[in-house]
Amino acid sequence: MHLDSTTLLLLSALISALLGLVWLGLSLHRHRTVGLREWGMALLCVAVGTLLLGARGVVPDLLSIDIGNLLILLAGGFCWRGARRFDGRPAPLWLALLPGLLWLMAQRLPGSELVEFRILVTSVLSGIPLIATAVEFWRGRPEGLACRILLTGAFGLHGGLILLRIPLMLLQPEWTRTAVLPDNPWVKLILLESILHGVGSSFALLALFRERGERQLLEAISASRDAAQQASAAKSRFLAWMSHEMRTPLNGVLGLSQALSESRALPLGAREQVTVITQAGQHLLALVNDVLDLALVEAGRLTLQSAPVPLSSLRENALALVRPEAAQKGIRLRTEIAPDLPSAMLGDGRRLQQVLLNLLANAVKFTPRGGEVLLAMQCWSDGSLRLAVTDTGPGISATQRALLFRDFSRLPSAAREGAPEGYGLGLAICAGLVQAMHGTLGVEPGPEGRGSRFWVHLPLQAAPAEAPAAAAPPAAVPTRDVLVVDDVAVNRMVVQALLQGGGHVVRQAASGEAALAMLAERPSDLVLMDLQMPGIDGLDTARRIRAQEAGRPDAPRMIIIALTGEVSPQAQEACRAAGMDGCLAKPVSRVSLQAVLRGLPARNRAAPAPEAGRPGQPAGAAPPPRLDESAPAGSAPAA
Known part of the structure; x- marks a missing residue:
């Protein structure tokens, strides 16, 4: 070609x-x-x-x-x-x-x-x-x-x-x-x-x-x-800031209400009003904790513990919290426990309680008067745990089930049927927690199509049997000299009111500079330190206290506990790096403060005399608390 x-x-x-x-x-x-x-x-x-x-x-x-x-x-x-x-x-x-x-x-x-x-x-x-x-x-x-x-x-x-x-x-x-x-x-x-x-x-x-x-x-x-990472980081910073800002007024509400509830000078009607204030504050605190838990689940930073969880205690504690509302509505609470259910399983007890409590509270909330809520607990063939909460409420349509486990979402039928409004967080938090524990969560119609059944399948294993330990009587809390450092007067007033009832000597400092000056004149057994303060913040104040102690080897080491509204692991690590011995989350309670005081080492110097009308208590000795052993915020006041 x-x-x-x-x-x-x-x-x-x-x-x-x-x-x-x-x-x-x-x-x-x-x-x-x-x-x-x-x-x-x-x-x-x-x-x-x-x-x-x-x-x-x-x-x-x-x-x-x-x-x-x-x-x-x-x-x-x-x-x-x-x-x-x-x-x-x-x-x-x-x-x-x-x-x-x-x-x-x-x-x-x-x-x-x-x-x-x-x-x-x-x-x-x-x-x-x-x-x-x-x-x-x-x-x-x-x-x-x-x-x-x-x-x-x-x-x-x-x-x-x-x-x-x-x-x-x-x-x-x-x-x-x-x-x-x-x-x-x-x-x-x-x-x-x-x-x-x-x-x-x-x-x-x-x-x-x-x-x-x-x-x-x-x-x-x-x-x-x-952009998503920046938004997540911004949300985390915002939630941490909001947590701190909301816990500060809650500290005053819950702390002073605890102190007032134990005052015999109040008439019975006033005590009942104080109890309502305490319950409202605890409800708001629970909402703050739910929002923070949901943020941790979404960010993938939720840490789970593995320890033996007594299933009987888990069940009774959750039922005890929903029993008052159920009794008010005339709702019958029943349980069905499989005979082969082990006494304890390895898992995170706090998160398990949170899942079970949210499911029970949700069932009681949407069950009409005179209804019934059934809690069933059993083991599957592989030894894993299955929980099921069945109610006799109005039921959930198939089209609405997809909305259940989303955060801040509520069923459209709730308002029409007169059901109480919620925040749309409980089931979303349950879904995140169950997923973090590698389990599954679902919902299906109840028996004969009446009501709803929420079930949870968790791949937990039975805990090894342990010999029951004899319960030791609580140790008496000795009288201590405590310095409260906080720039907010209400926070100082709350801690002083909770401690002075036990005969402890409480001094107040409104800034880090004032705390350093007062400790230079007279050391304290315990320093309760706020972290965010103008001028010298709590972390820098703790570093300076440790530096002063290093220059005086013969001086006893003071215990420094952080009082903070930010309870993230990063904040705890920062406290540990600054030389602090532990963290207490705001709002503080009498129980958490007594746990810290009970864990202080024996005093090796003369204690200042307590003020008149505030007798002291016998001294005791125990190792100082660790960061992860501080008492939870919002605990009930001691009797």
């Missing part, structure tokens, strides 16, 4: 037309991808131009030579413009049209009918845009797209071969005056290379656009991930 220049031009026109239509179709489908339309226009210009060049002798020279070369030159300009727009650089249209305009002007010059003259002009006007296109792809190489280097080489090679025709034409001893298409090996080589260049660069450009799209998608995903 003989391939002459005309055949190669027609083959190049056919391939370029097909590829150009593909590019234009893609440009219509993907409007946001810049550069596609320019590449399609360039290939169509090449197709029509080469078709006209191959039709010499069939169509007038104006079309086959002037217009044909004009379209080829416009194709080079569109390639340059497409490369510029792909990288977001300005690409004026007039610069893309300039080579074609210069070609039309060159046709008016003397000698334009010579073949070598036309080759010289077209080589300069088409080679330069192709080299410029290669430069544009090379400039964008820091983007790291592999196809850029391939396109740089392809356009550079194509433009270089075209520019090589210039010295070849200049070395011709005699120039020819003819309109016939040249048919020498050099022309055929250029045409073959043009066909390969058009096909290869089209595939490379497709790969480049795909690579750019994937890169942008990954960048968008990365940006979304970073």
Whole structure:
């Protein structure tokens, strides 16, 4: 088969037309991808131009030579413009049209009918845009797209071969005056290379656009991930701040209500009102803790303990908390315990109690008066634990079950049926806790389609049997000298009221500077330190106290306990690093304070005399409490 220049031009026109239509179709489908339309226009210009060049002798020279070369030159300009727009650089249209305009002007010059003259002009006007296109792809190489280097080489090679025709034409001893298409090996080589260049660069450009799209998608995903992490961090900071700010007034409400509830000077009616205040404060504290637990679950930072959990105590404690509301509504509470249920299982007792209590409280809340709530506990064949809470409430439709375990979501039917409103947190927290314990949580209709049954399957194992230890009587709390450091007067008043009832000597300091001055005059057995204070904060104050003690080796070491509304592990670690011995979460209770005082070492210096009317108690000795052994906030006051 003989391939002459005309055949190669027609083959190049056919391939370029097909590829150009593909590019234009893609440009219509993907409007946001810049550069596609320019590449399609360039290939169509090449197709029509080469078709006209191959039709010499069939169509007038104006079309086959002037217009044909004009379209080829416009194709080079569109390639340059497409490369510029792909990288977001300005690409004026007039610069893309300039080579074609210069070609039309060159046709008016003397000698334009010579073949070598036309080759010289077209080589300069088409080679330069192709080299410029290669430069544009090379400039964008820091983007790291592999196809850029391939396109740089392809356009550079194509433009270089075209520019090589210039010295070849200049070395011709005699120039020819003819309109016939040249048919020498050099022309055929250029045409073959043009066909390969058009096909290869089209595939490379497709790969480049795909690579750019994937890169942008990954960048968008990365940006979304970073934004989500920043939002999560901001939410954690906000919740920590809100926890501290809300626990500060709760400390005053619960602390003073505890002190007032034990005052015999109050009449019975006032005591009942104080009890209502305490219950309302504890309910608000439970809501704060629920929000923080939900944030920990969502952030994946929830830590679970593994210790023997007595199932009887777990069951009775949860039932005891919901029994008053059930009795008020006349709801019967029943239990079904499997005979093979072990006495204890390994797990996190606090989280298990939280799950069971939320399920029971939810069932009691939505069960009408005179209804029934059933708690069933059993072991499956693999020894895992299954809990089920069944109520005789209105039931839950299949379409509403999907909303149950989302945070801050309530069923639309709750308001219509007069059910009490909740915060939409209980079941969401249960779902997060069960998932963290690698269990499953679900809901289904109750027996005979009446009510609902919430079930939990937890892969827990039975705890090894242990000999019951004899309960030791609580040790008496000796009289101590305590310094309370807090910039909020209400917080100092609460701690003083709770401690002075036990005969302890309490001093107050409103700042870190005042605390350092008072301890320099007289050390204390215990320093209860707020963390966030103006001037010298609690952590810096603790460091300075430890530094002063290091300069006096003979002085006894004071116990420093942090009083803080932020109870995160990071805050506890910061307290430990500053030299503190433990943390107490606000709001504090008499029980938690007595636990700290009971754990203080025996005094080895003379204690200041307690104030009149506040007799002391016998001294006792015990190791100081650890950070993770502090009493929980909101505990009931001691009798």
